Amino acid sequence: MGVVTDILFIALATAVINNLVLINFVGICPFLGVSRRIDTAFGMGCAVTFVITIAGSATWLISHFALVPGSALVNAVNSIAGSKVVEDMLFLQYIIFIFVIAGMVQLVEMYVRRFAPALYKALGVFLPLITTNCAILFACLTIAKSPELTGNFLFALVYSFFGGIGFTLAIVLMAGIREELDNADIPEPLKGPGITLITAGLMALAFMGFKGMAG
Amino acid sequence: MIPTIILAVCVMLALAGVFAVLLGWANVRWHVDVPAKLQHLMDAMPGANCGGCGYVGCHEYAEAVFHDGAPPDKCPVGGSAVAERIAEIMGIEHVAGVPSRPVVLCGADFDARLKRPEYRGEPTCAAAVMVAGVQGCTFGCLGFSDCVVACKFDAIHIVNGLAVVDYEKCVGCGACVRACPRNIIQMVPFQADAMTVVACSNLDPGKVVRSVCTVGCIGCGICAKLDDIFTVADNNASIDYDRYQADTDLSTSIEKCPRKIIRYAGK
Numbered sequence: 001m002g003v004v005t006d007i008l009f010i011a012l013a014t015a016v017i018n019n020l021v022l023i024n025f026v027g028i029c030p031f032l033g034v035s036r037r038i039d040t041a042f043g044m045g046c047a048v049t050f051v052i053t054i055a056g057s058a059t060w061l062i063s064h065f066a067l068v069p070g071s072a073l074v075n076a077v078n079s080i081a082g083s084k085v086v087e088d089m090l091f092l093q094y095i096i097f098i099f100v101i102a103g104m105v106q107l108v109e110m111y112v113r114r115f116a117p118a119l120y121k122a123l124g125v126f127l128p129l130i131t132t133n134c135a136i137l138f139a140c141l142t143i144a145k146s147p148e149l150t151g152n153f154l155f156a157l158v159y160s161f162f163g164g165i166g167f168t169l170a171i172v173l174m175a176g177i178r179e180e181l182d183n184a185d186i187p188e189p190l191k192g193p194g195i196t197l198i199t200a201g202l203m204a205l206a207f208m209g210f211k212g213m214a215g
Numbered sequence: 216m217i218p219t220i221i222l223a224v225c226v227m228l229a230l231a232g233v234f235a236v237l238l239g240w241a242n243v244r245w246h247v248d249v250p251a252k253l254q255h256l257m258d259a260m261p262g263a264n265c266g267g268c269g270y271v272g273c274h275e276y277a278e279a280v281f282h283d284g285a286p287p288d289k290c291p292v293g294g295s296a297v298a299e300r301i302a303e304i305m306g307i308e309h310v311a312g313v314p315s316r317p318v319v320l321c322g323a324d325f326d327a328r329l330k331r332p333e334y335r336g337e338p339t340c341a342a343a344v345m346v347a348g349v350q351g352c353t354f355g356c357l358g359f360s361d362c363v364v365a366c367k368f369d370a371i372h373i374v375n376g377l378a379v380v381d382y383e384k385c386v387g388c389g390a391c392v393r394a395c396p397r398n399i400i401q402m403v404p405f406q407a408d409a410m411t412v413v414a415c416s417n418l419d420p421g422k423v424v425r426s427v428c429t430v431g432c433i434g435c436g437i438c439a440k441l442d443d444i445f446t447v448a449d450n451n452a453s454i455d456y457d458r459y460q461a462d463t464d465l466s467t468s469i470e471k472c473p474r475k476i477i478r479y480a481g482k
Contacts, residue, residue, distance in 0.1 A: 066226075077222060085218050092223055096230060103234040107241055114245035188345060 003154075010158050012213075015166035020135045022170050022200075022207040027135030031171050032196055034126065041175035045168025047126045049161065052136050054108060055101045056160025059140040060153055062100060067093060068150070090144075097140045105131045139163045173203065252304060253281045259300040260290065265367055267291040267388030280305065291315070291387040315387045315402045317371075317380055318480045321356040322414030325376030327429045328352060344396040351427030354417040356399060365394035382408075382482045406461040409481035411454060411469065413438075418449040432476050438468040452477075 018024060021031045027048070034044040066073035069088040078084050109127050113120045120127075130136065143149045143156045150156070177199055186195050260273035268289035270276040279285040280301060287301035294314060302308065325331075330351030336342055340361040343349045349357060358376035370384035371391050378391075378400070392400045399416045413432060417424050421433030434450030442465055445452050454465075469477045 073226075081218070086222060089222075089226065091219075092226060095227070099227075099230060099234070103238065106238055110238075110241045110245045113247050188342075 006155065007158050010155055011162040011165075014159050014162040015169060016207070017210040017213055019166040019170055019207050020138065020163050021167055022204045023211075024138065025204075026138040027133055027167055028200075030126075030129070030133060031167075031174060032193075032200065035171050035174040035178055035196075038172060038175045038179060041171045042168065044126045045164070045171050047130055048133060048135065048167050049164025051101075051105055051108060051127075051130045051133075052139050052164040052167070053157065053161045055104050055136050056139055056143055056163070057153070057157055058100055058104055059097050060143055060150075060156040062096060063093070063144050063150070064153075067096070067144075093141070093144060094137075097137060097144075101136055101140070102131045135163070135167055170203070174200065177203075250281070253277060255304045256281055256301060259293075259297060259304060261292045261297060263292045263367070265292060265386075265388045265390070267386070267390070291389070294386070313404045313406055315389075316382060316385055316405045316410075316481070317387070317389065317391050317400045318403050318410065318412045318414075319356060319378045319380060320399045320401055320412065320414055320416045321354070321377065322476050322478060323352065323355050323377065323428050323430050324374065325358065328355060328376070329427050329429065340394075341396050352417060352424075352431065354397060354399065354419075355415075355428065355431070357397065361394045361396065362391035362400060365390040380480070382480075403456050403480075404459075405481060406459055406463070407481070409479045410459070411463070411465045412478060412480045413445070413452045413454060413476060414478050414480075415451065415474075415476045418451050420450050424450070430474050430476050433474060435473060437471050437473065438465075438477060441468045441471060 014020075021027050030044055030048070035041045063071075065071055067089045068074075071088075074086055074088055077086060105128065109120075112127070139160050143159060148155060149159055178196065181195060181199070190198070256277040257274060260277055262273050264272040268276045268291065270279055270285075270289075276285065276289060280287060287305065287307065288295070288298040290297045290301075291314075293300075328350050330348075332348060334343060334346070334349045336346060338359050340357040340359040343357045343359055356377050358373050358378065360373050362371050362378050363373060367388070367390065368384050368386055370381045370386070371378055372381065373379070378395075380391075387402070389402055392402055397416070403410060403412070415424075415428075415430070415432035417428065417431045419427075421435065424431040424433050432451050434447050434452065436447045436452075438445040438452050439447045444455050444458055444463065444465070445468065446455065447453075465477065469479075
Protein backbone atom coordinates (compact mmCIF):
# COMPACT_ATOMS: atom_id res chain seq x y z
CA MET A 1 0.00 0.00 0.00
CA GLY A 2 1.13 3.49 -0.73
CA VAL A 3 1.95 6.06 1.91
CA VAL A 4 -1.20 8.05 1.20
CA THR A 5 -3.41 5.02 1.71
CA ASP A 6 -1.57 4.27 4.97
CA ILE A 7 -2.12 7.81 6.15
CA LEU A 8 -5.81 7.68 5.27
CA PHE A 9 -6.15 4.40 7.16
CA ILE A 10 -4.38 5.79 10.21
CA ALA A 11 -6.56 8.91 10.07
CA LEU A 12 -9.79 6.93 9.91
CA ALA A 13 -8.66 4.39 12.47
CA THR A 14 -7.66 7.00 15.06
CA ALA A 15 -10.38 9.58 14.57
CA VAL A 16 -13.35 7.25 14.35
CA ILE A 17 -12.69 3.56 14.89
CA ASN A 18 -10.37 3.89 17.89
CA ASN A 19 -11.76 7.21 19.05
CA LEU A 20 -9.79 8.38 22.09
CA VAL A 21 -12.83 9.31 24.14
CA LEU A 22 -15.55 6.91 23.09
CA ILE A 23 -13.55 3.72 22.55
CA ASN A 24 -10.46 4.14 24.73
CA PHE A 25 -12.22 6.19 27.44
CA VAL A 26 -9.44 8.70 27.97
CA GLY A 27 -9.98 12.45 28.26
CA ILE A 28 -13.37 11.92 29.87
CA CYS A 29 -13.03 14.93 32.20
CA PRO A 30 -13.05 17.65 29.51
CA PHE A 31 -15.51 15.51 27.51
CA LEU A 32 -18.04 15.83 30.33
CA GLY A 33 -16.83 19.13 31.78
CA VAL A 34 -16.62 21.40 28.74
CA SER A 35 -19.39 19.96 26.57
CA ARG A 36 -22.17 22.25 27.66
CA ARG A 37 -22.10 24.46 24.57
CA ILE A 38 -20.96 23.70 21.03
CA ASP A 39 -18.65 26.71 20.63
CA THR A 40 -16.71 26.14 23.87
CA ALA A 41 -16.56 22.41 23.11
CA PHE A 42 -15.13 23.18 19.69
CA GLY A 43 -12.59 25.54 21.31
CA MET A 44 -11.52 22.81 23.70
CA GLY A 45 -11.31 20.31 20.83
CA CYS A 46 -9.09 22.65 18.82
CA ALA A 47 -6.85 23.28 21.83
CA VAL A 48 -6.46 19.54 22.44
CA THR A 49 -5.77 18.86 18.76
CA PHE A 50 -3.15 21.59 18.75
CA VAL A 51 -1.36 20.34 21.86
CA ILE A 52 -1.71 16.63 21.09
CA THR A 53 -0.05 17.12 17.68
CA ILE A 54 2.85 19.06 19.15
CA ALA A 55 3.25 16.75 22.14
CA GLY A 56 2.99 13.65 19.96
CA SER A 57 5.75 14.87 17.64
CA ALA A 58 7.96 16.11 20.48
CA THR A 59 7.72 12.87 22.43
CA TRP A 60 8.32 10.85 19.27
CA LEU A 61 11.54 12.76 18.69
CA ILE A 62 12.66 12.37 22.31
CA SER A 63 11.75 8.71 22.29
CA HIS A 64 13.58 8.15 19.02
CA PHE A 65 16.76 9.99 19.93
CA ALA A 66 17.04 9.33 23.64
CA LEU A 67 14.96 6.47 25.00
CA VAL A 68 14.73 3.41 22.74
CA PRO A 69 17.50 0.78 22.56
CA GLY A 70 20.25 1.90 20.22
CA SER A 71 19.24 5.57 20.26
CA ALA A 72 21.78 8.38 20.28
CA LEU A 73 21.63 9.10 24.01
CA VAL A 74 21.79 5.44 25.06
CA ASN A 75 24.78 4.85 22.80
CA ALA A 76 26.48 7.98 24.10
CA VAL A 77 26.01 6.93 27.72
CA ASN A 78 27.34 3.46 27.01
CA SER A 79 30.40 4.75 25.19
CA ILE A 80 31.19 7.27 27.95
CA ALA A 81 30.89 4.57 30.61
CA GLY A 82 32.95 2.24 28.46
CA SER A 83 30.62 -0.68 29.02
CA LYS A 84 26.96 -1.50 28.42
CA VAL A 85 25.45 0.37 31.40
CA VAL A 86 21.92 0.66 30.06
CA GLU A 87 19.94 -1.31 27.51
CA ASP A 88 17.41 1.50 26.97
CA MET A 89 15.95 4.42 28.89
CA LEU A 90 12.31 3.42 28.55
CA PHE A 91 11.91 3.29 32.34
CA LEU A 92 11.97 7.08 32.22
CA GLN A 93 9.30 7.20 29.51
CA TYR A 94 6.27 8.18 31.62
CA ILE A 95 7.93 10.89 33.67
CA ILE A 96 9.70 12.39 30.67
CA PHE A 97 6.50 12.41 28.60
CA ILE A 98 4.54 14.13 31.36
CA PHE A 99 7.37 16.60 31.78
CA VAL A 100 7.54 17.31 28.06
CA ILE A 101 3.76 17.71 27.72
CA ALA A 102 3.64 20.18 30.61
CA GLY A 103 6.62 22.11 29.23
CA MET A 104 5.24 22.15 25.69
CA VAL A 105 1.87 23.43 26.87
CA GLN A 106 3.61 26.28 28.67
CA LEU A 107 5.68 27.09 25.64
CA VAL A 108 2.71 26.93 23.28
CA GLU A 109 0.72 29.17 25.62
CA MET A 110 3.42 31.83 25.59
CA TYR A 111 3.78 31.60 21.84
CA VAL A 112 0.06 31.81 21.15
CA ARG A 113 -0.34 34.68 23.59
CA ARG A 114 2.35 36.65 21.80
CA PHE A 115 1.56 35.88 18.18
CA ALA A 116 -2.14 34.96 18.07
CA PRO A 117 -3.96 36.96 20.75
CA ALA A 118 -7.33 36.13 19.18
CA LEU A 119 -6.64 32.40 19.42
CA TYR A 120 -5.31 32.89 22.96
CA LYS A 121 -8.55 34.58 23.94
CA ALA A 122 -10.63 31.88 22.26
CA LEU A 123 -8.77 29.03 23.93
CA GLY A 124 -8.73 30.93 27.20
CA VAL A 125 -8.49 28.77 30.26
CA PHE A 126 -8.54 25.49 28.28
CA LEU A 127 -4.95 25.71 27.14
CA PRO A 128 -3.27 25.35 30.56
CA LEU A 129 -5.91 22.80 31.59
CA ILE A 130 -4.82 20.49 28.80
CA THR A 131 -1.59 19.77 30.70
CA THR A 132 -3.54 17.30 32.80
CA ASN A 133 -5.58 15.82 29.95
CA CYS A 134 -4.95 12.07 29.93
CA ALA A 135 -5.84 11.78 26.23
CA ILE A 136 -2.55 13.47 25.37
CA LEU A 137 -0.39 11.18 27.47
CA PHE A 138 -2.36 8.22 26.10
CA ALA A 139 -1.63 9.27 22.52
CA CYS A 140 2.09 9.76 23.29
CA LEU A 141 2.34 6.35 24.99
CA THR A 142 0.45 4.64 22.16
CA ILE A 143 2.88 6.10 19.65
CA ALA A 144 5.78 4.82 21.75
CA LYS A 145 4.18 1.39 22.10
CA SER A 146 3.09 0.44 18.60
CA PRO A 147 5.88 -0.50 16.17
CA GLU A 148 4.28 1.01 13.03
CA LEU A 149 4.14 4.45 14.64
CA THR A 150 7.50 4.29 16.43
CA GLY A 151 9.30 3.67 13.16
CA ASN A 152 7.80 6.50 11.13
CA PHE A 153 7.62 10.14 12.20
CA LEU A 154 4.99 11.04 9.60
CA PHE A 155 2.67 8.27 10.78
CA ALA A 156 3.12 9.38 14.40
CA LEU A 157 2.28 12.94 13.39
CA VAL A 158 -0.85 11.83 11.53
CA TYR A 159 -1.86 9.61 14.43
CA SER A 160 -1.60 12.37 17.02
CA PHE A 161 -3.31 14.96 14.83
CA PHE A 162 -6.26 12.69 14.06
CA GLY A 163 -6.42 11.59 17.68
CA GLY A 164 -7.15 15.24 18.45
CA ILE A 165 -9.66 15.41 15.59
CA GLY A 166 -11.42 12.36 17.04
CA PHE A 167 -11.55 14.06 20.44
CA THR A 168 -13.00 17.20 18.84
CA LEU A 169 -15.59 15.09 16.99
CA ALA A 170 -16.69 13.34 20.17
CA ILE A 171 -16.86 16.49 22.33
CA VAL A 172 -18.71 18.54 19.69
CA LEU A 173 -21.24 15.73 19.14
CA MET A 174 -21.72 15.54 22.89
CA ALA A 175 -22.18 19.31 23.17
CA GLY A 176 -24.77 19.23 20.37
CA ILE A 177 -26.73 16.51 22.14
CA ARG A 178 -26.49 18.31 25.48
CA GLU A 179 -27.74 21.58 23.98
CA GLU A 180 -30.80 19.68 22.75
CA LEU A 181 -31.15 17.92 26.10
CA ASP A 182 -31.64 21.31 27.76
CA ASN A 183 -35.01 21.52 26.03
CA ALA A 184 -35.94 17.89 26.60
CA ASP A 185 -38.25 16.62 29.30
CA ILE A 186 -35.80 14.59 31.35
CA PRO A 187 -37.02 12.69 34.41
CA GLU A 188 -36.09 14.72 37.48
CA PRO A 189 -33.63 12.21 39.08
CA LEU A 190 -31.64 11.90 35.83
CA LYS A 191 -31.12 15.62 35.23
CA GLY A 192 -27.54 16.86 35.02
CA PRO A 193 -24.72 14.34 35.32
CA GLY A 194 -27.01 11.31 35.13
CA ILE A 195 -28.36 11.88 31.64
CA THR A 196 -24.93 13.09 30.48
CA LEU A 197 -23.28 9.82 31.48
CA ILE A 198 -26.09 7.80 29.88
CA THR A 199 -25.66 9.82 26.68
CA ALA A 200 -21.90 9.24 26.75
CA GLY A 201 -22.49 5.50 27.16
CA LEU A 202 -24.91 5.36 24.23
CA MET A 203 -22.46 7.32 22.07
CA ALA A 204 -19.71 4.84 22.98
CA LEU A 205 -22.02 1.97 21.99
CA ALA A 206 -22.71 3.66 18.65
CA PHE A 207 -19.00 4.13 18.00
CA MET A 208 -18.38 0.44 18.71
CA GLY A 209 -20.25 -0.16 15.45
CA PHE A 210 -17.13 1.01 13.61
CA LYS A 211 -15.06 -1.81 15.12
CA GLY A 212 -13.34 -3.96 12.52
CA MET A 213 -13.87 -1.55 9.61
CA ALA A 214 -10.19 -0.82 9.03
CA GLY A 215 -6.82 -1.45 10.64
CA MET B 216 21.45 -0.48 39.88
CA ILE B 217 23.27 2.56 41.28
CA PRO B 218 24.52 3.77 37.86
CA THR B 219 20.95 3.54 36.54
CA ILE B 220 19.67 5.75 39.35
CA ILE B 221 22.47 8.25 38.81
CA LEU B 222 21.76 8.20 35.09
CA ALA B 223 18.05 8.78 35.66
CA VAL B 224 18.78 11.71 37.97
CA CYS B 225 21.22 13.18 35.45
CA VAL B 226 18.80 12.83 32.54
CA MET B 227 15.93 14.42 34.46
CA LEU B 228 18.18 17.25 35.68
CA ALA B 229 19.39 17.83 32.14
CA LEU B 230 15.85 17.85 30.82
CA ALA B 231 14.75 20.21 33.59
CA GLY B 232 17.67 22.48 32.74
CA VAL B 233 16.80 22.47 29.04
CA PHE B 234 13.16 23.29 29.72
CA ALA B 235 14.05 25.95 32.29
CA VAL B 236 16.28 27.70 29.76
CA LEU B 237 13.77 27.23 26.95
CA LEU B 238 10.79 28.51 28.93
CA GLY B 239 12.81 31.32 30.46
CA TRP B 240 14.00 32.36 27.03
CA ALA B 241 10.47 32.12 25.62
CA ASN B 242 9.11 34.18 28.48
CA VAL B 243 11.52 37.01 27.76
CA ARG B 244 11.43 36.67 23.98
CA TRP B 245 7.65 36.46 23.69
CA HIS B 246 6.87 38.80 26.53
CA VAL B 247 3.47 40.42 26.27
CA ASP B 248 3.30 43.95 27.58
CA VAL B 249 0.33 44.38 29.84
CA PRO B 250 -0.50 48.09 29.96
CA ALA B 251 0.35 49.52 33.36
CA LYS B 252 -3.20 50.76 33.77
CA LEU B 253 -4.65 47.29 33.18
CA GLN B 254 -2.15 45.82 35.65
CA HIS B 255 -3.23 48.41 38.25
CA LEU B 256 -6.87 47.58 37.57
CA MET B 257 -6.21 43.88 38.13
CA ASP B 258 -4.40 44.65 41.37
CA ALA B 259 -7.33 46.79 42.49
CA MET B 260 -9.85 43.95 42.07
CA PRO B 261 -10.77 42.04 45.21
CA GLY B 262 -10.06 38.70 43.51
CA ALA B 263 -13.17 36.95 44.79
CA ASN B 264 -14.08 35.87 41.23
CA CYS B 265 -17.72 35.70 42.31
CA GLY B 266 -19.15 36.85 38.98
CA GLY B 267 -21.34 39.43 40.70
CA CYS B 268 -20.24 42.09 38.20
CA GLY B 269 -21.63 40.06 35.32
CA TYR B 270 -18.22 39.11 33.89
CA VAL B 271 -16.50 35.74 34.15
CA GLY B 272 -14.03 36.83 36.80
CA CYS B 273 -12.11 39.77 38.20
CA HIS B 274 -9.65 39.59 35.30
CA GLU B 275 -12.40 39.79 32.68
CA TYR B 276 -13.99 42.75 34.45
CA ALA B 277 -10.65 44.57 34.59
CA GLU B 278 -10.24 44.05 30.84
CA ALA B 279 -13.80 45.19 30.19
CA VAL B 280 -13.16 48.39 32.17
CA PHE B 281 -9.88 48.96 30.38
CA HIS B 282 -10.92 48.17 26.81
CA ASP B 283 -14.65 48.76 26.62
CA GLY B 284 -15.08 51.41 29.28
CA ALA B 285 -17.33 49.33 31.51
CA PRO B 286 -18.68 51.30 34.48
CA PRO B 287 -16.41 51.23 37.55
CA ASP B 288 -19.13 50.47 40.10
CA LYS B 289 -20.01 46.94 38.99
CA CYS B 290 -18.00 45.14 41.65
CA PRO B 291 -20.37 44.20 44.48
CA VAL B 292 -17.63 42.79 46.69
CA GLY B 293 -15.38 45.83 46.74
CA GLY B 294 -18.26 48.28 46.85
CA SER B 295 -17.53 51.97 46.70
CA ALA B 296 -13.87 51.56 47.77
CA VAL B 297 -13.01 49.52 44.68
CA ALA B 298 -15.23 51.67 42.47
CA GLU B 299 -13.31 54.77 43.58
CA ARG B 300 -9.99 53.04 43.02
CA ILE B 301 -11.04 51.95 39.50
CA ALA B 302 -12.33 55.43 38.70
CA GLU B 303 -9.07 56.92 39.95
CA ILE B 304 -6.96 54.59 37.77
CA MET B 305 -9.11 55.22 34.71
CA GLY B 306 -9.24 58.94 35.47
CA ILE B 307 -13.01 59.16 35.39
CA GLU B 308 -15.53 60.60 37.77
CA HIS B 309 -17.08 58.10 40.12
CA VAL B 310 -20.58 58.97 41.19
CA ALA B 311 -21.27 57.16 44.43
CA GLY B 312 -24.25 54.94 43.87
CA VAL B 313 -26.26 53.11 46.44
CA PRO B 314 -25.47 49.46 47.04
CA SER B 315 -27.98 46.82 46.02
CA ARG B 316 -28.84 44.26 48.64
CA PRO B 317 -31.18 41.29 48.53
CA VAL B 318 -34.40 41.27 50.49
CA VAL B 319 -36.40 38.11 51.12
CA LEU B 320 -39.98 38.80 50.15
CA CYS B 321 -41.44 36.34 52.61
CA GLY B 322 -41.94 37.06 56.26
CA ALA B 323 -43.40 33.78 57.44
CA ASP B 324 -41.19 31.67 59.63
CA PHE B 325 -41.94 28.02 60.30
CA ASP B 326 -44.65 28.72 62.90
CA ALA B 327 -46.41 31.33 60.76
CA ARG B 328 -46.95 28.94 57.85
CA LEU B 329 -50.00 26.73 57.89
CA LYS B 330 -50.93 23.49 56.12
CA ARG B 331 -47.43 22.17 56.29
CA PRO B 332 -47.33 18.36 56.01
CA GLU B 333 -44.16 16.44 56.65
CA TYR B 334 -41.83 16.56 53.63
CA ARG B 335 -39.36 13.71 53.34
CA GLY B 336 -37.96 14.35 49.87
CA GLU B 337 -34.64 15.74 48.77
CA PRO B 338 -33.93 18.59 51.18
CA THR B 339 -33.34 21.31 48.60
CA CYS B 340 -35.68 24.09 47.50
CA ALA B 341 -35.12 23.15 43.85
CA ALA B 342 -36.52 19.68 44.53
CA ALA B 343 -39.24 20.74 46.98
CA VAL B 344 -40.60 23.37 44.60
CA MET B 345 -41.54 20.55 42.19
CA VAL B 346 -43.72 18.88 44.77
CA ALA B 347 -47.22 20.13 45.38
CA GLY B 348 -48.28 20.52 48.97
CA VAL B 349 -44.91 20.90 50.66
CA GLN B 350 -46.56 23.78 52.42
CA GLY B 351 -49.83 25.62 52.06
CA CYS B 352 -48.29 28.78 50.58
CA THR B 353 -47.15 28.25 47.00
CA PHE B 354 -45.17 31.51 46.95
CA GLY B 355 -43.32 31.57 50.27
CA CYS B 356 -39.85 30.56 51.40
CA LEU B 357 -39.33 26.80 51.50
CA GLY B 358 -36.44 27.00 53.94
CA PHE B 359 -34.25 24.28 52.41
CA SER B 360 -31.16 26.48 52.17
CA ASP B 361 -30.54 26.72 48.41
CA CYS B 362 -29.67 30.38 48.94
CA VAL B 363 -27.45 29.53 51.92
CA VAL B 364 -25.48 27.09 49.75
CA ALA B 365 -25.24 29.63 46.92
CA CYS B 366 -23.88 32.38 49.19
CA LYS B 367 -20.10 32.57 49.19
CA PHE B 368 -20.02 35.10 51.99
CA ASP B 369 -21.99 33.29 54.73
CA ALA B 370 -24.47 36.15 54.64
CA ILE B 371 -27.81 34.36 54.43
CA HIS B 372 -29.16 31.82 56.88
CA ILE B 373 -32.32 29.87 57.55
CA VAL B 374 -33.77 31.05 60.85
CA ASN B 375 -36.73 28.96 61.95
CA GLY B 376 -37.52 27.92 58.39
CA LEU B 377 -37.13 31.37 56.82
CA ALA B 378 -34.18 32.77 54.88
CA VAL B 379 -32.74 35.80 56.66
CA VAL B 380 -30.02 37.99 55.13
CA ASP B 381 -27.12 39.03 57.35
CA TYR B 382 -26.58 42.57 56.04
CA GLU B 383 -23.31 42.95 57.95
CA LYS B 384 -21.75 40.26 55.74
CA CYS B 385 -23.76 40.66 52.53
CA VAL B 386 -21.89 42.17 49.56
CA GLY B 387 -24.83 42.13 47.18
CA CYS B 388 -23.51 39.70 44.56
CA GLY B 389 -27.01 38.37 43.86
CA ALA B 390 -26.13 34.66 44.06
CA CYS B 391 -29.07 34.01 46.39
CA VAL B 392 -31.45 35.77 43.99
CA ARG B 393 -30.43 33.40 41.22
CA ALA B 394 -30.55 30.36 43.51
CA CYS B 395 -34.10 30.86 44.79
CA PRO B 396 -36.46 28.66 42.73
CA ARG B 397 -39.48 30.62 43.96
CA ASN B 398 -37.96 33.98 42.96
CA ILE B 399 -38.83 35.63 46.25
CA ILE B 400 -35.42 37.21 46.83
CA GLN B 401 -35.17 40.61 45.14
CA MET B 402 -32.30 43.05 44.79
CA VAL B 403 -33.23 46.43 46.24
CA PRO B 404 -31.20 49.66 46.15
CA PHE B 405 -30.42 50.34 49.80
CA GLN B 406 -30.90 54.07 50.17
CA ALA B 407 -30.75 53.71 53.93
CA ASP B 408 -29.21 51.16 56.27
CA ALA B 409 -32.63 49.74 56.96
CA MET B 410 -35.23 49.57 54.22
CA THR B 411 -38.95 49.04 54.47
CA VAL B 412 -40.11 45.93 52.64
CA VAL B 413 -43.40 44.18 52.09
CA ALA B 414 -42.23 40.74 53.11
CA CYS B 415 -44.74 38.70 51.14
CA SER B 416 -44.92 37.47 47.54
CA ASN B 417 -48.29 35.72 47.66
CA LEU B 418 -50.57 36.72 44.77
CA ASP B 419 -53.57 34.69 45.93
CA PRO B 420 -56.72 36.41 47.20
CA GLY B 421 -56.85 37.34 50.88
CA LYS B 422 -59.04 34.42 51.85
CA VAL B 423 -56.59 31.88 50.45
CA VAL B 424 -53.64 33.69 52.05
CA ARG B 425 -55.33 33.64 55.44
CA SER B 426 -55.83 29.91 55.15
CA VAL B 427 -52.14 29.19 54.52
CA CYS B 428 -50.28 31.89 56.47
CA THR B 429 -50.72 33.94 59.60
CA VAL B 430 -48.73 36.93 58.29
CA GLY B 431 -49.13 36.98 54.48
CA CYS B 432 -50.30 40.06 52.56
CA ILE B 433 -54.04 39.95 51.87
CA GLY B 434 -54.04 42.92 49.53
CA CYS B 435 -56.32 45.04 51.71
CA GLY B 436 -54.78 48.25 50.36
CA ILE B 437 -54.51 50.12 53.68
CA CYS B 438 -50.85 50.89 53.05
CA ALA B 439 -51.58 52.21 49.54
CA LYS B 440 -54.16 54.60 51.01
CA LEU B 441 -51.66 55.90 53.59
CA ASP B 442 -48.75 56.37 51.21
CA ASP B 443 -48.78 56.25 47.41
CA ILE B 444 -45.33 54.64 47.30
CA PHE B 445 -47.21 51.39 47.86
CA THR B 446 -49.06 49.76 45.01
CA VAL B 447 -51.39 46.82 45.40
CA ALA B 448 -51.58 44.58 42.36
CA ASP B 449 -52.62 40.93 42.16
CA ASN B 450 -53.59 40.96 45.84
CA ASN B 451 -50.06 41.84 46.88
CA ALA B 452 -48.62 45.14 48.06
CA SER B 453 -45.23 46.30 46.81
CA ILE B 454 -43.00 49.35 47.23
CA ASP B 455 -41.77 51.50 44.34
CA TYR B 456 -38.06 51.59 45.20
CA ASP B 457 -37.28 54.14 42.47
CA ARG B 458 -39.09 56.72 44.60
CA TYR B 459 -37.70 55.48 47.90
CA GLN B 460 -35.39 58.05 49.50
CA ALA B 461 -33.09 57.72 52.48
CA ASP B 462 -35.52 59.78 54.59
CA THR B 463 -38.70 58.03 53.45
CA ASP B 464 -40.69 57.29 56.56
CA LEU B 465 -43.29 54.57 56.26
CA SER B 466 -43.76 53.89 59.97
CA THR B 467 -47.50 54.67 59.85
CA SER B 468 -48.04 51.97 57.25
CA ILE B 469 -45.88 49.56 59.22
CA GLU B 470 -48.05 50.20 62.25
CA LYS B 471 -51.38 50.05 60.44
CA CYS B 472 -50.72 46.90 58.39
CA PRO B 473 -53.26 44.40 59.74
CA ARG B 474 -50.97 41.48 58.96
CA LYS B 475 -47.79 43.16 60.25
CA ILE B 476 -46.01 42.17 57.05
CA ILE B 477 -44.45 45.55 56.25
CA ARG B 478 -41.14 45.31 57.98
CA TYR B 479 -37.62 46.69 58.12
CA ALA B 480 -34.78 44.83 56.45
CA GLY B 481 -31.17 45.85 56.89
CA LYS B 482 -28.66 46.67 59.55
